[in-house]
Amino acid sequence: MAQHTRKGAQFQALTANRLSDGIVVYLTADDRWSESLQEAEVAEGKEAAEALLARAEPSVADNTVVEPYLFEVAKEADGIRAASVRETIRQAGPTVRLDLGKQAELPGVHS
Amino acid sequence: MYRYDEFDHQLVNERVAQFSGQVARRLSGELTEDEFKPLRLMNGVYLQLHAYMLRIAVPYGTLSSKQMRMLAHIGRKYDRGYGHFTTRQNLQFNWPALKDVPDILKDLASVEMHCIQTSGNCIRNVTSDQYAGAAKSEIEDPRIVSEIIRQWSTFHPEFSFLPRKFKIAVTGTPDDRAAIRVHDIGIQIVQDDKQNIGYEIYVGGGLGRTPMIGKKIADFVPKEDLLAYLEAIMRVYNMYGRRDNIYKARIKILVHEIGVEEMKRQVEAEFAEVRKAGTLHLPEEEVARIEAYFQAPAYESLPDESTELNKAVLADRDFANWVKSNVAQHRVPGYAIVNISLKPIGGTPGDCSSDQMDAVADIAEKYSFDELRVTHEQNLTLAHVRKKDLHAVYEALKKHDLATANINLITDQIACPGLDYCALANARSIPLAQEISRRFADIERQHEIGELKINTSGCINACGHHHVGHIGILGVDKKGVEYYQVTLGGAADEKTAIGDIVGRAFTEDEIVDAIETIVTTYIGKRNEGERFIDTYRRIGVEPFKESLYETH
CATH class of the missing domain: 3.90.480.20 (Sulfite Reductase Hemoprotein; domain 2)
Known part of the structure; x- marks a missing residue:
């Protein structure tokens, strides 16, 4: 499984790609997969993160998503923010072709 | 151009039907991801950061207008209105849905196209010189050999599970535009003193984390023996290639470890065996049939001056x-x-x-x-x-923003998709190339600087060919922050060289200024009419180190 978080990360969220179209999704508190990071459930601490990761299993088994993994986030006044450049790009689309897709719909994430 | 015969059509159509069934079974859950992944990778379907990516083969880089129109149609109907031409002469779509891939493959098959040999540990789509059939110093159109290799290698049962992917490039001119010395096998078409055509063979070149320049193991393989010779190389590789370690699995590592003389000896021994069996002796009439597809077009008789x-x-x-x-x-x-x-x-x-x-x-x-x-x-x-x-x-x-006058100039950069699209990348490539492009936008200045190739890769896998850029840029990740390491003096032509690392890496904010410093240093040191690469070969890395690091 891909490692995109770091040891000792305080806050983590769970992401995967949707099987049918590969689109990036996040697991929510009510066990839905949302395209918005802002709807993601954020786990605090190692144990909560492991429990969150375990909740991906049914969706892998029923072929809703592929390649689920945890990644580090920060909770800020204006919402949840991905800690790495990689996850920020997954969240908000490429930092190029800002006329298209998520990168056009989520202005301000790529500053 | 080559046209499919009934066997080619059947082969591609059967593959489309087979993969369509596999996709349906994956979507219905009959196949797990672990079962499906190797199957999708045999059909050019990758899962990248944001979506699936579909890589379409353009054999030896040649396309008809009809095929290009089909790519345009696919881009519009199933993707986001654009595609990306790659350093493998292929086309990638960045946003196809898995459920649409069978329909895309059917559309491709209708114009004799497919995604076969664009991924997986097989002999990949053969690449060649874009000037094939037109180059002044050409000995023979390299697409003839490329097509013969395509027919031999496609679904070759012995070479479907190689230790690692395998890339072959062919050039028909002494000036190399196909980068043959950084391929697993590079084929240089040559002619002996009796005007017979044969092949000079380089083996064990490659980029990635361990860049190597291909070594010549044959000066003249006769035309009829080419496939036998290639098969001999493949057998040696298949036998001794390191399947235990993905980082040591390419043929370049084998050639490096056993040495070029031993490699040559092994290949020659295998070649003798293959020849004895006789089955790979290329029949003249079959070569002639393929040659006929690459006949020169009906040129008009024109004065050279216009x-x-x-x-x-x-x-x-x-x-x-x-x-x-x-x-x-x-x-x-x-x-x-x-x-x-x-x-x-x-x-x-x-x-x-x-x-x-x-x-x-x-x-x-x-x-x-x-x-x-x-x-x-x-x-x-x-x-x-x-x-x-x-x-x-x-x-x-x-009218379509396709007339930028910058071929071989500083803004004609190679860049991999990088962290904006690629799941393997550590850093972004495209925004960097765009910044450099904007910095050197003035076309008069570009012409004044002259030939200069900047290649950028977003990770050590080197899809952006950074090792062989005159200026190479490698994106690295340091604790979640992008840094860029610079190499100088690389080249991918007939004087292939791997660039030298110039020093510590630069931040995103520093890198474009660093490129400017390199260019200024070159302008200050160059002799009249001397290209960047020639100046670098004359003066070496030191003057660039000095100007880069004493000011930073």
Whole structure:
């Protein structure tokens, strides 16, 4: 499984790609997969993160998503923010072709 | 151009049907991801950061207008209106849905295209010179051999599960535009003193984390023995290639470890065996059948000088610059080779919109015998344009932002998709290439700087060929922050060289200034008319180190 978080990360969220179209999704508190990071459930601490990761299993088994993994986030006044450049790009689309897709719909994430 | 026979059609259609069934079974849950992944990878389907990516083969970089129009259609119908031409002369779509892939493959098959040999540990789509059939110093059209290799290698049962992927490139001219020395096998078409055509063979070249320059193991393999010789190399590799360690699995590591003499000995021994069996002796009539597909088009008999061209060059300075950088000599009088830059200022190297694809298809149909080429430097080529039509071609290209006069200049950069798209990347490549492009946008300045190739990769896998850029840039990740390491003096032509690391890496904010410093240092040190790479070879890395690090 891909490692995109770091040891000792305080806050983590769970992401995967949707099987049918590969689109990036996040697991929510009510066990839905949302395209918005802002709807993601954020786990605090190692144990909560492991429990969150375990909740991906049914969706892998029923072929809703592929390649689920945890990644580090920060909770800020204006919402949840991905800690790495990689996850920020997954969240908000490429930092190029800002006329298209998520990168056009989520202005301000790529500053 | 090669046209499919009944076997090719059957092969591709059966593969489409097979993979369509596999996709359906994956979506219904009959296949798990672990079962499906190797199957999708045999059909060019990757899962990237944001979506699936579909890699479409363009064998030896040659396309008909009809095929290009189909790519435009697929881009519009199933993707986001654009595609990306790669350093493997292929086309990638960044946003297809898995459920649509069977329909895309059916559309591709209708124009004799597919995604076979674009991924997995097989012999990949053969690459070649974009000037094939048109280059002045060409000994033989390299697409003939490339097509023969395609037919031999496609679904070859012995080579479907190699230790690692395997790339073959062919060139038919002494000046190498196909980067043959950084391929697993590089084939240089040569001629002996009796005018017989044969093949010089290089083996064990490659980029990635362990860049190596291919070593010559044969000076002259006769035409009829080419496949036997290639099969011998493949057998040695298949037998001794390191399957235990993915980082040591490419043939370059084997050649490096056993040495070129031992490799040669092993291949020669295997070659003798293959020859004895006789089955791979190329039949003359089959070679002739394939050759016939690559016959020269019906050129007109024209004077080499074109008064229309000369007048237009004098009247239009922008056109004159474009002719100077983007037009190359053709072997037939009155004709020229036109390079279409896919590197507009501030654009994404290799990206092409569906509208642009349709436009170049129309231009190729009208002015270049209905045929296009994709280059490994992520541009397109019209191989046979009448000199008197050059201005009209230029004007038609200009309407679609395809007439940037920068071929081989500093803004004609190679860049991999990088962290904006790729799941393997550590850093972004495209925004960097765009910044450099904007910094050096002034076309007069670019021409003043002269030939200079900047190649950028977003990770050590080196899809952006950074090792062989005159200036190479490698993106690295340091605790979640992007840094860029610079190499100098690389080259991918007949004087292939791996660049030297210049020193500590630069931040995103520093890198464009660092490139400017390198260019300024070169301008200050160069002799009259000396290219960047020649200056570098003369003065070495030290002056660049000094100017880069004493000011930072």
